[in-house]
Amino acid sequence: MPRPRVPLLSEDRIADAAIELIDSGDGFGVNALARRLGVTPSSLYNHVDGKDAIVELVRDRLTVRYLAEPPEGGWEDVVVSVMRAQRRMYAAHPLIVPLLVGKTITSDRVIASYDRVATALLEAGFPEDEVLTIVAVLDGFALGFGLDLAGPDVVWLPQQPTRTLGRLVESGPTGAARSDRVFEVGLELLMDSLHVRLARIAGR
Secondary structure: OOOOOOOOOOHHHHHHHHHHHHHHOOOOOHHHHHHHHOOOHHHHHOOOOOHHHHHHHHHHHHHHHHOOOOOOOOHHHHHHHHHHHHHHHHHHOHHHHHHHHOOOOOOHHHHHHHHHHHHHHHHHOOOHHHHHHHHHHHHHHHHHHHHHHOOOOOOOOOOOOOOOHHHHHHHOOOHHHHHHHHHHHHHHHHHHHHHHHHHHHHOO
């Protein structure tokens, strides 16, 4: 029997199937992924050495989908572009988030994305001993707002009269419109604080 021209398994196919499996809410593991792919677990192990390796393939694949184009411009453009892309990624795949944050990042492509942000911050004048801290703050910001976008349309539903919150909830936007507005205001506040910090550093 002739061998198929296209291999049955590839890292991209494994990653895509893993993303679909995790997004579905079904149990995620090597055996479950092998069943979804229609192969044996031993065949899967010929390409990956376990669940952690699969998670890293997923991380890499999502980076290709959402962060493939390196942001251009000054440090502000780099930060804003990456924050918006990461938020879209986390919002589209909220069930993947716990797996991503629970594993050390090793993917070359993902590391390169973080490196671009770190380099932009360093070249802007942020101290070397603060750059990784700022990168972690930015990561947490994008992650939180990604999950916010994936959350319920109505975040607050008071069961008793309130002095202010209930009125604001009734008159304010809901769903994606609320999340988009909160994210953009939050991003503006974050960028303002980084500008203030950079100015303070420059004035030392």
